[in-house]
Structure formats: structure tokens, C-alpha cells
Amino acid sequence: MTQQERHTAFIKEQAKALGFDYCGIARAEQLDDDARRLEAWLGKGLHGGMQYMENHFDLRIDPRKLVPGAKSVITFLLNYYPEQQQRPDAPQVAKYAYGADYHEVIRARLNQFLQCLRAEIGEVQGRGFVDSAPVLERSWAQRSGLGWIGKNGNIIHKQAGSFFFIATLIVDLPLAYDGPVTDHCGRCTRCLDACPTGALAAPGLVDGSRCISYFTIELKDALIPEKFQGQFRNWAFGCDICQDVCPWNRFAQPHQQEALQPIPALLNMSTQEWEEMSETTFRELFRQSPIKRSKYKGLQRNLQFLKLK
Structure with a gap:
């Protein structure tokens, strides 16, 4: 076994030890095809009001500009599929937001991972990222064999579906690299057909300016455009429709992550309790939740919009 193979084996063992479900590794290089797709997507204005997507274009397409001397991109998947779900007659929250803020949970593990790497191998330069920097996580997950990018734009793992957080660790360490897997969406269009x-x-092309998740989380305007009234199907924060209808998610299994266990009150709240929630209750209930990102006023706006059916 070569040194690179030994280091790679250690990394994948350590990923399991820290609770990640899957780990894949790709060579750090410029993503030329992704650069063209991203440029076209931005040019069409499909990012809506997410102006930050226009920033740091060169960093998004080349990890070596994020981490000088980078040789490898290590990608991790962490399952967040919950065992219990909300009562169906209440305003709905995307499953990823049921528990604690995943940014904090995963960032701590990435820091611990890097410390373990340095203790085992020596001085390794690297940075961990979890949805917080210009990194094309799904592209790296695909390149490292963790799945393919489905027609709904999500990474789909053949044995486990798509309810995963994606994190990356970019390091200046040469490793043994995984190869991409083939696309298995076939002729299925359930996600395209279901999006209200x-x-x-188009397959793999998400118009962010029309996405329920965009409107309920990213949009900072006081009002949601009237033309979308009656189309949100009770989603108050995010949306899982395109994942819920995906046949590959019949393989999704409940996660075993204590930090991601659902907030009990969230599962059982009625529509009336959501609508009558005070700002104090909102802050107390969701202080460690991704839902706090919408802020109280944003959530109230979303709930009012759902009533205009």
C-alpha cells in the first residue's frame, strides 16, 4: 500500500468514526464544465435576489484559489432524514431544519477531522466548508463518487437517496481519488412534474427565483409575489416536494444523529400555534435551529401568505 493509499484509508475510517455517512475524494482542479453552467445560470437570472451567488466566481470553480496548494477535495455526506415528521395539517418545515443548525454541528466535526489528520499525518494545510463559502459542493460530491446530480438538482446516492448535508474539506495532501458514478434518473420526471x-x-436546472425554499428563506422582501398564491402547499420554511416524490428516497433511512433530533414542539404544533407564536417564543424555540434564519417577521410573512389560498 502506498503512502497516499494509507492516508486515504485513514481519512475514510476517520470519517465514519466522526459520524459521517459517506466520504469520497476528488483531485483539486478547476471545474471548467461547472464554470460554464454557473455562468449561464447567473446570466439568466435564475438566482433571483441571491446576489451573493455572483460573488467570488473564480473561487467557486477552483478550490486551489480557496486553499493555496490544494491537492484534494474530501466530501462528506451526513444523513438528516428524520424518523418522525410533522403533523401533515400544520405549516411545513423542510426536514433539514427539524433539529439543530447543521452548520454548527458539521463545522465542529470538520475542525476535529482536520486535527485528527494533522495528528496522524503531520502538518496538513486545509479548510472545511459547509454551505458557508463559494464551494460547489454537489459537483465535488458527484466527482468523488457519492452520487449523481438528479433532475431536481440534489445529489442522489443510489443506496440512500438524497436527504443529506454535504460538507467539504480541501487539503494540500495528495490522495487516492474516487471516480464519478453514472446517472440513474433515467426517464423519470416525478420531481419536475411535482414542483408546484x-x-x-429543466432536468438539473433549478430556477431559484421560483423555488419555494427561495421565497420562504432567502427572499427578504416584505411580500411574496401574489402570482404564487395557492402554490406553496403549506410550506412555511423550505420545501421537500422534489425529494419526497423521488423514487430513490424509498431507500432513505432515519438518521442516528443526536444533534439533529427534531425539536419536539415543532413536530406537534398546530396551525393555530404557528400563527399565534410570539417573537419571544420564536427566539426561544428556534435559537439553535436553521429556522432562525428567516427571522420572526419572515416566518410570519410566510404564514400569512399560506392563508391567501
Whole structure:
């Protein structure tokens, strides 16, 4: 076994030890095809009001500019599929937001991972990222064999579906690299057919400016456009429709992550309790939740919009 193979084996063992479900590794290089797709996507204005997507284009397409001397991109998947779900007659929250803020949970593990790497191998330069920097996580997950990018824009793992957080660790360490897997969506169009706002403009092309998740989380305007009234199907924070209908998610299994266990009150709240929630209750209930990102006023706006059916 070569040194690179030994280091790679250690990394994958350590990933399991720290609770990640899957780990894949790709060579750090410029993503030329992704650069063209991203440029076209931005050019069409499909990012809506997410102006930050226009920033740091060169960093997004080349990890070596994020981490000088980078040789490898290590990608991790962490399952967040919950065992219990909300009562179906209440305003709905995307499953990823049921528990604690995943940014904090995963960032701590990435820091611990890097410390373990340095203790085992020596001085390794690297940075961990979890949805917080210009990194094309899904592209790296695909390149490292963790799945393919489905028609709904999500990474789909053949044995486990798509309810995963994606994290990356970019390091200056040469490793043994995994290869991509083939696409297995076939002729299925369930996600495209199910999207009520037409956000899935074409297979693999997400129009962010029409996505329910965009409107309920990213949009900072006081009002949601009237033309979308009656199309949100009770989603108050995020949306899982395109994942819920995906046949590959019949393989999704409940996660075993204590930090991601659902907030009990969230599962049982009625529509009336959501609508009558005070700002104090909102802050107390969701202080460690991704839901806090919408802020109290944003959540109230979303709930009011759902009533205008």
C-alpha cells in the first residue's frame, strides 16, 4: 500500500468514526464544465435576489484559489432524514431544519477531522466548508463518487437517496481519488412534474427565483409575489416536494444523529400555534435551529401568505 493509499484509508475510517455517512475524494482542479453552467445560470437570472451567488466566481470553480496548494477535495455526506415528521395539517418545515443548525454541528466535526489528520499525518494545510463559502459542493460530491446530480438538482446516492448535508474539506495532501458514478434518473420526471411553482425549469436546472425554499428563506422582501398564491402547499420554511416524490428516497433511512433530533414542539404544533407564536417564543424555540434564519417577521410573512389560498 502506498503512502497516499494509507492516508486515504485513514481519512475514510476517520470519517465514519466522526459520524459521517459517506466520504469520497476528488483531485483539486478547476471545474471548467461547472464554470460554464454557473455562468449561464447567473446570466439568466435564475438566482433571483441571491446576489451573493455572483460573488467570488473564480473561487467557486477552483478550490486551489480557496486553499493555496490544494491537492484534494474530501466530501462528506451526513444523513438528516428524520424518523418522525410533522403533523401533515400544520405549516411545513423542510426536514433539514427539524433539529439543530447543521452548520454548527458539521463545522465542529470538520475542525476535529482536520486535527485528527494533522495528528496522524503531520502538518496538513486545509479548510472545511459547509454551505458557508463559494464551494460547489454537489459537483465535488458527484466527482468523488457519492452520487449523481438528479433532475431536481440534489445529489442522489443510489443506496440512500438524497436527504443529506454535504460538507467539504480541501487539503494540500495528495490522495487516492474516487471516480464519478453514472446517472440513474433515467426517464423519470416525478420531481419536475411535482414542483408546484415550476422551479425545476429543466432536468438539473433549478430556477431559484421560483423555488419555494427561495421565497420562504432567502427572499427578504416584505411580500411574496401574489402570482404564487395557492402554490406553496403549506410550506412555511423550505420545501421537500422534489425529494419526497423521488423514487430513490424509498431507500432513505432515519438518521442516528443526536444533534439533529427534531425539536419536539415543532413536530406537534398546530396551525393555530404557528400563527399565534410570539417573537419571544420564536427566539426561544428556534435559537439553535436553521429556522432562525428567516427571522420572526419572515416566518410570519410566510404564514400569512399560506392563508391567501
